[in-house]
Amino acid sequence: MEPQEHLEEKPLDFIRQIVAEDLQSGKHKTTITRFPPEPNGFLHIGHAKSICLNFGIAEENKARNARCHLRFDDTNPSKEETVYVQSIQNDVKWLGYDWGENLFFASDYFDQLHEFAIQLIKMGKAYVCDLSADEIRNYRGTLTEPGKESPYRNRSIEENLDLFLRMTNGEFADGSRVLRAKIDMASPNLNMRDPVIYRIMKTDHHRTGDKWCIYPMYDYTHCLSDMLEGITHSLCTLEFEDHRPLYDWVLDELETPCHPRQIEFARLNLTYTVMSKRKLLQLVNEKYVDGWDDPRMLTISGLRRRGYTPESIRDFCQTIGMGKKSSWIDMGVLEKAIRDDLDPKAPRMMCVLNPVKLIIDNYPEGTIEMMEAQNHPKNPEMGSRQLPFGRELYIERDDFMEDPPKKFHRLGPGREVRLRYGYLVTCVSYDKDETTGEITTIHCTYDPATKGGSAPDGRKVKGTIHWVSAEKGIDCPVRLYDRLFTAEFPDAEKGVDFKEYLNPQSKVVLEHAKAEPALAELEPGKQVQFERTGYFCADYVESETGKPVFNRIVTLRDSWAKEQGKS
């Protein structure tokens, strides 16, 4: 791929435009962004959008030494754990990004943050407030009414300093006092009504241990951390737009040497799923899914286990664009991204998901013939393999109908079909269990002149179906994954629990699919296409050596199913 090709005419999104202007105007010599997760959960596809944005911008401006920091926003020890720190690093790396030396923690700045707080107090811009949480809420006012000033608002600087130091030393109980910025209780922006910037929390921190019993709040911490790292553009989601005045206030009051620009963009929403950490956590805790990395979860670890590639996720993030409009991306776009990535590179294999036996009556018994099969019809460099063919095979149950319509290009009584890389066969009869109505065996005859699947007389056979040798094929479990929810917007309906819309078919377990022998050795995690059905990979949790368990990543597009759906 020519790098130039990528750049051609792809219009810059509004954030990249700002970055480019700042470089051109000389406002900045380089660009420094950051991805700032809180280590309190697993990353999901929504985070991928932010990761691709922040690391993407750094990558695009590599020539000017641009970089992107990974910074953990760990200011709330009651929710954060070191296991998340590890999983987040894994996921970012897996997506293909590298923060180099620039791994930071907001907790690294606790000392400096504390100094800045003292400075604010000395400037008369912050005060210790003894109001309880409830009282603070009551004093804050409402959306339409201004707040009231705290009775502690006008304490002397000396008293504030003393109290803050005693807070720091652990002299007061959790929740008994806070440090607040002194701004404006009548501001129409609630965030500016003397926001809390430090609270007492006698909780051990995953990195600083028991050193602190007060912890800084997000608004106060984030802007200063950005500043300390020399971030040029601080990119966050829309809900922080109202916080920007506070971000700017802290940096302005403290007269810091640099002042990063916060820019907000719309978070990712996808149809047929939920994205909030709370809801994902609920699905895990209440066992609706098998853990954070359940292949149906749109966590990065779930997608990875499902068989999605980092390339496809990055491509997806580029496709969806960047804007300030709250929007819903169709799940089909994500599915399209993985199909597009896998189509050129996934080897083709054969696996019969719902097997029914097919016997070729005129084929010699006890004979196994090796048939040559392309690993990729469009890419001969991927080579070929030998497929064992015999008198008894399995084919897909859906590929046979007792009384098929005209447009059905597969097997039916008297119909001829091509067994891919095998022979042309014609159905002569079939056996049926009269009590269940289930087809038990299909009998065919084959045309020995059609080895490989081509007819020397040039006759047209419209249908080609896949098959597996009954004798040489392997028995394997397959997990057919589908969208987790049946509703386009599972959490849109007020008063209806989103779990009502869980898709009962999101995981269909097939214990006895039949796969071609080579599939026994498929390396877990490696993606292949099962011809005519979809892209799959061997699950790296459940598979054992020589005994793969397959995950369906995504189906192939199926215009026949669509056609049937119409009638």
Add this chain to the structure above:
RNA sequence: UGGGGCGUAGCCAAGUGGUUAAGGCACCGGGUUUUGAUCCCGGCAUUCCUAGGUUCGACUCCUAGCGCCCCAGCCA
């Protein structure tokens, strides 16, 4: 009813006073095909939330309205 945002096709999204209003997804036709896949070709907004106004000319500027999202954690 306070404040902050946002409205271009079914879903995303370019467009920054003069273009036939990009592109992708979806959808609908057709072609190629030993995967009903892929690929290829074609179609898909006389109109940009609405109504006025400015202008020779408006998706772009102005005014008024309508709709949707976010904000009252000692969460981030």
